[in-house]
Amino acid sequence: MALSRLGEVLARHRVTVLVVAVLAAALAGVFGGGVADKLSGGGFTDAHSESARVSSALADDFQAGDANLIVLVRGDGKPDDPTVAGPATRLARWAQHADGVAAMQSYWTSGHPASLRSKDGTRALITLRLSGDEDTYMNAAQRLTPQLTEHAGGLHLEFAGAAQVYSELNKQTQHDLKISEAIATPITAVLLILVFGSVVAAVLPLLIGGLSIVTTMLVLELLTHVTSVSTYALNLTTALGLGLAIDYSLFILTRFREELAQRGNRGDRATVRAAISATMHTAGRTVLFSAVTVALAMAALAVFPLDFLKSFAYGGVSVVVLAAAGALLVLPALLALLGTRVNRLDVLARWRRSRRRASPPADGATGTETAGDDGAKPAVTGDTGFWHALAVRVMRRPVPFGLGVIVILAVLGSPFWHISFGLVDDRQLPASAAVQQASQQLRDDFDRSGDRSVQVVTRDVAESALPGYARRLSALDHVARVDTATGRYVHGRRVAPPTAADARYRSGSDAWLTVVGTRSPQSDAAQQLVADVRGTHSPGHDTIVGGKAAYQYDSTHALMSRLPAAGAIVAIATLVLLFLFTGSVVLPVKAIVLNILSLTATFGAMVFVFQDGHLGALVGHPITTGYLDMTVPVLMFCIAFGLSMDYEVFLLSRIREQYLRTGDNTAAVGTGLQRTGRLITAAALLIALVLVAFGTSQVAMLKMLGIGLALAVLVDATLVRGVLVPAFMRLLGAANWWAPGPLRWLHERVGLAESEAAPASAAERDGEPLPVP
CATH class of the missing domain: 3.30.70.100 (Alpha-Beta Plaits)
Incomplete structure (x- = not known):
């Protein structure tokens, strides 16, 4: 069913749709309200890794293991x-x-x-x-x-200990979720009123956001019955649900008001239905395929073997689908019910009238010149405003502006090159947390050599073969000693005979050796020691190596080995979607390059603040450990890449719309940026504020995700969309729209650009900005 036809159906059956939505929200609240108590506090390591097998073997065969x-x-x-x-x-x-x-x-x-x-x-x-x-x-x-x-x-x-740390992290994330929602909701409401003017219009995105949150909680509840779902997923998917629902609702609602304005703001049923149909045909398509791209980016997290990331894939895809469903199914029914009443309670009407009286329009034409694609005669367009003026300025000097922003992003991203990875521990919590203080006392005042130990389990090994193996292990770099059933070994020789307590290192024909390292498990030296131990010949038939350092080693390998597959999923989704919207193979590649550049800057800023410990006062003084949890950059990449596509699709579809009408690439960029700049800025600001509110969490990982994603969204919506996109598109000129013949033929049949979905209004044909009530 075409989206325009779907809009008509939703308008006709608006009451039924809204009753179903209310019932769904009520049921979701009843059955999903207790999901927080069923979420997992762990999932940061590969449950099928070699180090996990060692942990099981120590518990099952030797009745041993870490406390x-x-x-x-x-x-x-x-x-x-x-x-x-x-x-x-x-x-x-x-x-x-x-x-x-x-x-x-x-x-x-x-x-x-x-x-x-x-x-x-x-x-x-x-x-x-x-x-x-x-x-x-x-x-x-x-x-x-x-x-x-x-x-x-x-x-x-x-x-x-790990059990108490996970327990406290679980409690803290639930507490932080309530606080962040209390912060985000009123601020978002105020900003929506400033964007729309109308209180009625401002309430609608919040209603869709609330619906997506409660239904997401039900989905997470159902997921807990079939898989492990991280407690962090609740916070982040709630933030995404609210932010995306507001984003999508903003696109739909703005277009609907434009369509009503074109029709004289008549409130009769036929006019309202026509406006909804046109809205779904245009902005509805943008929302639908933007949601598909974000969902695919989130789905890429499922390729990783860590339950923590998998739960974000399941929950993230669900919340994107639910946010889009709310905007595409429930919001049109609300708009059909309200009609022109969507503009009621306009608290900014008097301010706008005073501005119009203070700045009356000048007589005659007020066109703005931009340099044409041939660099000769300037083109004239009726669109004026900040974003158009910015595009004109950038396109007159694309090289200096483009290089300037690239240098800024490169400087911001430079700390990324010394990023260090570690595992989640008590230092995710604030210094005031009781478990963090107790854990710090353990590090400072007790012998924690066990944390530095590499555990080796070797099967079917003769007693006589153990001394030689232990001596080889003790001679490795960064080894303090080796303890096993045949005694204690240091630097390649035995320094103490076995004691009665050492009998625990033997279980039938199997043996266990403890290789005590000299460096912390997160250090490069400890990671190299794991590799060296695994590379040392064992006399047993099956030898496996574990311990805290090995857990990090295995988790890092699990992430790095699956990263190409995840990146391919995200890249292919981006290439396909932008090709369908633009008919170009150049613009999708440009989008990927610019997104990676902006994300590198975001990662660099996160390393500078959360790893290196700078500007701590601005982010609530999280504990600095000298490393970042290895899952955070992966998670941030997939989410931020998906979010950036919302604005990319919306901007390029409008630019192409103008390009098809005029054939002038430069004028199309200026007009497209002006017509989408205010909306993209508003959407980016709203979702950034939601993410910053969730970034007030006392858990360092959630703080970094919230602030990092907010920074990524703002950089993407300003420096990338406002400067790099017009600079690159001006330099490439008509080559922006190039595609091989077979792909051009394909796009003519399956293309998704808004310009191909609905005829232009008279105002748009004349180059005038669309009036908004």
């Missing part, structure tokens, strides 16, 4: 004082038998090892390994921490 809930115990005296040791021992024994605890080790029940006592002698540890996957042990931690506090016997307890 994921750590209790820092402090009393009125030293850990060995009877007033502390008595209740601490009872607490440790209670914890050992608590539901969900697979293993327990404590300073008081494990022989008083120095590694479990702080360097200043004021605190000691109880370490618990909770069974199950990330979600299981996160839920266990939420249940156990208050119970441990109840059994503390007057001791002061602090909690750290």
Whole structure:
């Protein structure tokens, strides 16, 4: 069904459509309102990687593994004082038998090892390994921490470890979501009133945004029954749902008001239906195919093996579809119901009348000159305004303007070249968070050599073969020692015989070795050590290597190996869509190049602020670790690339519309930019403000995503659309519209440009700006 015909159907059955929409929103609110409690706090590592297999092997075969809930115990005296040791021992024994605890080790029940006592002698540890996957042990931690506090016997307890970090991250993201929505909604409402003037018109995008949010929550709820969905997905998909719904509604609503104005703002049913039909035929197509491109960019995240990114793919595609559905199905029904009443409560009418009285139109023609494509006689167009004037200025000197912006973007992007990657830990939370403070005490005051260890499990290995293997491993660079069933090894030789405790390194014919490194798991040296250990010949039939450094190594490899496929999906979607809209093979390539340039600038800014620690006061002083979570640039690339296509499609479709009418590339760029500049700027500002509001999160990753995406949108809508697009299109001239013969033939039959979908109005044929009520 053609979109124009769909518009007529929606207008005819407007009441039925709106009743269905209200019922859908109510059902989504009832059944999706509790989704936050079912979301996952993890998903940052590849569950099928070699390091994940090591974790399973240690738990299943050796009853060992990293503690994921750590209790820092402090009393009125030293850990060995009877007033502390008595209740601490009872607490440790209670914890050992608590539901969900697979293993327990404590300073008081494990022989008083120095590694479990702080360097200043004021605190000691109880370490618990909770069974199950990330979600299981996160839920266990939420249940156990208050119970441990109840059994503390007057001791002061602090909690750290992955289970507690994920639990606190989950709580913080839910809290931040409520705050960001409370910030974004009123600010967006005010800006929409400034854009439309009419309070009635301003409310409509918010209604569509609210509908997309509640239905997205239902989709996420359904997804939790079939796959793991990250708790971060709720925040970001909510932001995208609100932002995209407003964007799409802005395009539809603006065009509808233009169509009504062309028809004399008559409110009879036939006129309103004709305006809706024309709107769907033009702006509706832009929204539909822009949504397809954004959805495909989000779908590219599904190629990565990390559940964290997959959940954004599922949730992101869903929210894009729902936002577009709201704008294309529900909004036309609302417009059919309102008709000309969409312009009611115009709070800016008096201000506009005063401006018109202060600036009466001059007599005669007021055309604006632009240099023609041949550089000779100037072309004249009736469109005037800031964006037209900017385009004229840029196209008169395209090389200096274009190079100037490229230099600015290159400088902004330069920090990107020293980007460093790491894994999510407690430092995603603010310094005031209890779990972050406890985790920092662990790093500062306790022996955390276990975090630097590379764990090796080798199958079917003879006891006699272990010493030689351990010596080879201990001789590798950045290795402090190797512990295994046959003793302790340092720098290629055994320095201590095995003890009774070392029996845990053997399980039947299988052996486990701990390679203690000298550098943090995120360092390049630790990553190289993982590669070196995996490259060292093993006497076992099957040897696997894990540990924290190996988790990062495997996750990085998983991302890098799938990045070309994800990039291909995004690039192909961009090429195909822009070709369908423009009939050119040059403009899609230009769009990809400019988008990559602007995104590099955004990434560079994020490295400068969040990795290097500059301008912290502007972003709420997040903790600087010297690296970024490796999933964030991938996520930001796919989302930002998709969002930029909204404005690219809208701008180029209008430019091509003018080019087909005049045959003058330069005049078409100026006119197209003027007619879309205000709308694109308003849309970009609105979605940027929504993203910045969500960037107020106390979780560093969400803060970086929100602020980074907002910056990407603003750079794209200003420097790229306002300067680089006219500069490049002026330099390329008629070559902008080139395509091989077979592709030109194809575009004539399946092209999607708005100019081919609806005839021009009289105002547009005369080159006059369309009046907006």
